[in-house]
Amino acid sequence: MLENKREHLAKFQSLIALAVMLIAMSLLSDSFFTPENGLNILRQISVNLSLSIGMTLIILTGGIDLSVGAILALSGAVAAGLLKNGIVIEPLGVKLQFTVIGSIVSGLLVGSAAGLFNGIAVTRFKLPPFVATLGMFSIARGLTMLWTGGFPVTGLGSSFGYIGTGVLLGIPVPVWITGGLVGVFVALTRKTRFGRHVYAVGGNERASLLTGLPVDRIKIAVYTLGGLLAGMAGLIVTARLDSAQPNAGLGYELDSIAAVVIGGTSLSGGRGSVMGTVLGCLIIGVLNNGLFLLNVSPFWQQVVKGFVILAAVAVDRMSQRDR
Template identity: 65%
Template sequence: MTDFAKGNIGNILKKFQSIIALLVLCIVLALMSDKFLTSENMWNIMRQISINVCISVGMTLVILTRGIDLSVGSILAFSGAVAAGLYKSGIEIPSMDLYIGFTILGAILAGFSVGGTLGAFNGWVITRFKIPSFVATLAMLTIARGATMLWTGGFPITGLGSNFAFIGTGWFLGIPMPVWITIVVVIIAMIITNRTKFGRYIYAIGGNESAARLSGINISKIKIWVYTIAGLLAAVGGIILTSRLDSAQPNAGLTYELDSIAAVVIGGTSLSGGRGSIIGTVQGALIIGVLNSGLVLLNVSPFWQQIIKGFVILFAVIMDRINHPNEE
């Protein structure tokens, strides 16, 4: 075999390594469990990964700019709790003898506003005070989690009704609603990253921020928008999760940021920024979802599941460094 042919094969394997890994994983799990390839399990996997995909799409944009967002799980919880609380109880102001009720749409928009606002605050702090994204979003992780506890009083907000539950458990044209929501999010994100000036600026900032600044790109503005979108998509995940559980749990979203980062890295997005894709992230989320499902079907201990997922993430990062050794 010629060096040219070997090079082509190597490039093909690198380009489709996520898909190949997913297919191999599915084949192995199908051989080990006769329940894996059932339609019920396949739809269950799709419903489960829908939340992670929404969060991971936002995380992809952040990592493409060479940042990180550790607060998405807490923002998810707070946004979902706000939407659930407003929908169920509204806002009462006894001193003014005033009660403000919320429709489902109004409550959802309020949840989105919370997520987007917290995300924008992340971006503003990072760009205004030149704080590393790791530190700023770690602080927001604690702030948003504390705000969730205050809002809920430490107790779940339950009994949201069948109309609200339809968002997370309903079906439309034979496909679960969370999957429809995820499809819309992914399509919009792909258009933004591949077809817009904003998307090109994201890649430019991650590739070389100094060069992007010299070319006239408003770095701060783009980063603030990126973190705003990440917060907004965390809120979308929060609405889906709250609807699916028919309750807003104070501890919702714990460790979701880790699954999100895992999906992004496994999908081929570089932690060094400037390289990656939305479709790759979707493939990464599918791998995580299939792995989770398979481990559950095989009755693997939850503690071992965490260890296995940790090694999968580590392997993905190592492979990224091997394939791109010159990136800082």
């Protein structure tokens, strides 16, 4: 079992924090504790959750990814551009037009490719993850601007929009998507050899290498998955707005790191869980939603979020020191 008492405690702390917030918000606002608002919160967190699942894997190996927000924008822009305008291959004089499915797959491929690049930079070129992904942050932002010319790509049609605005069996489609992703990645981290190896590499990289684990391949895989999930998040954002904004996802990497940390995953790697990150996203989502319903200024929301991050990490550190 990967969960020890300490991790139980960390998850417990997040759960208590979430419960306290739910009760407090319910008492303070009549419109908070309703099924509609519940689904609303789930839909609102779906983008951050998609990013944060990938971020959890990366942080579990002891890395970090600052480029997910930029990859989100690039993937969304590529998918939207291919769908709306297709692509002209000059030397052949051909114009390729993309279907909805084709553009979705392309968006996901672009995200994965950017993640793969991060992984190769971290392993083959031995760049610190902070630096490698900071570079990708700039590269992806620049490419997005080049691709869109700095203008939003709008009018993508209702079938593409279904990813972001559709409702299936009373539940928004983005919630179905991220719910599915949570299921897949919880199983991946807890039940597979790959998942166990991710924890081992983050827990002790040298020991993992000496035990014969393919450390480099594991790292490349987690960064690629991080890029893939950022691509998914980009599709959701673009579909929801019916528009690919060149500046989409600005600062999202910080929200996703915050969710992972609040969820009890250690920034030094080896300790944490995808379920913890789900709780972390919920806490941030409930906080934003509740404060909005209470008419608290969005500026104050940021201040409160900052203190929640500090408190979460401080409590985690203290429980570690108790040993």
